[in-house]
Amino acid sequence: MNILKRRSWELAEREATPEHVFMNRRQILAGLAGSGVLLGSGLGTRPAYAEEDPSAGLYPVPRNEAYKLDRELTGEEIASKYNNFYEFGSHKQIWPAAQKLAIRPWTVTLDGMIDNPQTIGIDDLLAKMQLEERLYRHRCVEAWSMSVPWSGFPLADLVRLAGPKTGVKYLRFETFHDPSVASGQKQSWYPWPYIEGLTLEEATNELAFIATGVYGKPLPRQFGAPIRLATPWKYGFKSIKSIVKITFTDQRPVSFWEEIQPQEYGFWANVNPKVPHRRWPQSSEALLGTNERRDTLLFNGYAEQVASLYKDMEGEALYM
Numbered sequence: 599m600n601i602l603k604r605r606s607w608e609l610a611e612r613e614a615t616p617e618h619v620f621m622n623r624r625q626i627l628a629g630l631a632g633s634g635v636l637l638g639s640g641l642g643t644r645p646a647y648a649e650e651d652p653s654a655g656l657y658p659v660p661r662n663e664a665y666k667l668d669r670e671l672t673g674e675e676i677a678s679k680y681n682n683f684y685e686f687g688s689h690k691q692i693w694p695a696a697q698k699l700a701i702r703p704w705t706v707t708l709d710g711m712i713d714n715p716q717t718i719g720i721d722d723l724l725a726k727m728q729l730e731e732r733l734y735r736h737r738c739v740e741a742w743s744m745s746v747p748w749s750g751f752p753l754a755d756l757v758r759l760a761g762p763k764t765g766v767k768y769l770r771f772e773t774f775h776d777p778s779v780a781s782g783q784k785q786s787w788y789p790w791p792y793i794e795g796l797t798l799e800e801a802t803n804e805l806a807f808i809a810t811g812v813y814g815k816p817l818p819r820q821f822g823a824p825i826r827l828a829t830p831w832k833y834g835f836k837s838i839k840s841i842v843k844i845t846f847t848d849q850r851p852v853s854f855w856e857e858i859q860p861q862e863y864g865f866w867a868n869v870n871p872k873v874p875h876r877r878w879p880q881s882s883e884a885l886l887g888t889n890e891r892r893d894t895l896l897f898n899g900y901a902e903q904v905a906s907l908y909k910d911m912e913g914e915a916l917y918m
C-alpha cells in the first residue's frame with residue numbers, strides 16, 4: 599500500500615507468525631515495561647488493552663447469525679498483531695505504538711447536509727445504538743485476508759441519526775489528526791488525516807457496519823478504537839479507523855490512498871478477482887495465520903447483498 603518510499607504491504611509479511619509462538623500479553627507487556635518502552639512513552643499509566651476500556655461492560659453482544667463465514671475465524675492474537683494503521687507506522691506491528699492513542703474523551707461529529715448536525719461522545723453514541731456481533735471476511739488489497747468477529751451497529755443506523763437532506767450523495771469519513779500521538783502523521787508526504795468515502799446507497803446497505811468492538815470486547819487501539827468502519831465487500835483500505843467526523847455531502851470525497859496514487863487506489867475499491875492491482879494479482883488470497891490460499895470471490899463473496907448497488911455501472915471498473 600505504501601507506494602512512496604517503502605513497500606510495507608509486501609507478500610513476504612503475509613504469513614503471520616502462528617498464534618502459539620506469540621508471547622502472551624503479560625509477557626509482552628512485562629517485556630516492554632522492563633525495556634522502558636512503556637514507561638519511556640508514558641504508556642505505563644495507560645490501559646494497553648481493550649479490557650480496560652470504559653465500554654467493556656457492553657460486550658460481548660448478541661451475534662447476528664445472518665452473517666456466516668465459509669472459513670475459520672482468524673485467531674485474536676494474529677489479527678491484533680498484524681494491522682495497517684499508518685498513523686502509527688508503515689509496517690504491520692504497530693500495535694505497541696497504537697497504545698498511545700487516548701480513546702476517551704472521544705467524540706464523533708456528524709455534519710454537512712443533514713437535519714441533525716451534532717458532536718456526540720462515543721459512550722452516548724454507544725448507548726443509543728443496538729449492538730450486535732457479525733462475522734465478516736476482511737480482504738486487504740495486498741492479497742491477504744482475515745475473518746473477524748466485529749461488534750457494533752449498522753452504519754444505516756448512524757445515517758438515520760444524522761438525517762440526510764435531499765441531495766446527499768456521499769459520506770466522507772475522517773480519522774483523528776494528532777502527530778504528537780501518531781508519529782506517522784509527522785510524515786508530511788502523506789495527505790493526513792486519513793479520509794475515506796462511500797455513496798449514501800453503500801452506507802445504507804445492510805452490510806456497511808460501524809465496528810466498536812471485536813472478539814467480544816471493545817476495539818483495541820490497533821484495530822481503530824473506539825469506532826471504525828467495516829465494509830467487507832471492499833478492500834480493507836476503505837475501512838477507515840478511529841473516526842472523528844462523518845460529513846454528508848453531494849461531492850465525491852477523495853480518499854487518502856486515492857489522493858496519493860489514483861491509478862492504484864480508486865473510490866470504489868470493490869473486491870474483484872478479475873482486476874489486478876499493479877503489484878498484487880487479486881485472483882487469490884492468503885488466509886492469514888494458515889497455509890491456505892483461496893480463490894478470491896467478486897465482492898469478497900458478498901455479491902448477494904451488494905451487486906445491485908453497481909448494476910448500472912458496467913462502464914466503470916469495479917476495482918477503481
Ligand code: MTE
Pocket residue numbers: 599680681682683684685736737738739773792820821822833834835836837838839840
Ligand atoms: N484507517 C486509518 N485511519 N489509517 C490506516 O492506515 N489502513 C487501512 C484500514 N483503515 C488504515 C485505516 C487498511 S490499508 C487496512 S487493510 C485496514 O484498515 C486494516 O485493518 P486491520 O488492521 O483491522 O486489519
